[in-house]
Amino acid sequence: MLRLRIADGNLETWLTGSSGRRLAVVSNAERAMVMLLDSEGDPGEHAADPGAEGWSDGFRLSNGQDDEYPDEDTVPLAEALRIVRHILSAGTPPTGAAWTTDR
Template sequence: MVDAATLAETIERRVASGVMTTWLESSLGRRIALVSNGLRAMVLLLQHDDGDPGEHAIDPAAGVGSSGGFVLDNGQVDEYDDRETVPMGEALRIVVSLVSDGVPPSDASWEVDR
């Protein structure tokens, strides 16, 4: 298993080099996606069912507004409400918890889309 610091550094290097989407697997076997624009990230947790709408990290304190520049694997560039994304540092903290524990940190704001 990868340690937390190595995982966070690897994702940061990927984003810095322009690879804005990272796919991982949690310790419980669920898929994790992190899609970033460099400053913020959409963090998704999906069951292995391709039709699963999943769940994602949210930022209730973000207020009104949106950010663009979220580059998907297929090259599509999306814009998301800031409430639907989290700052990059928080995204890394959440992803590390998902990979190691299978669940987001207990203090992370989370929305289930199922």
């Protein structure tokens, strides 16, 4: 579903669990910012790519805002999909996925 949304140009996706925990994915179709938030307003945590250099743009939000992020704060799209799949099935990021806490 997420891959299809991104291919259709829907680059921002939010999923909310019954506990209020939120999973957000914002992509530019090559890389993605994957965020986990305990509730609305929580700064949360996000997947990271330590050592990645440079910046990527084209992360278009549903309100039309076009963001740019350091590559170390995003992950390649295939890795983002793997992370999301694991979070949805296990409730936690996969072992070995790098995370940055923003709290």
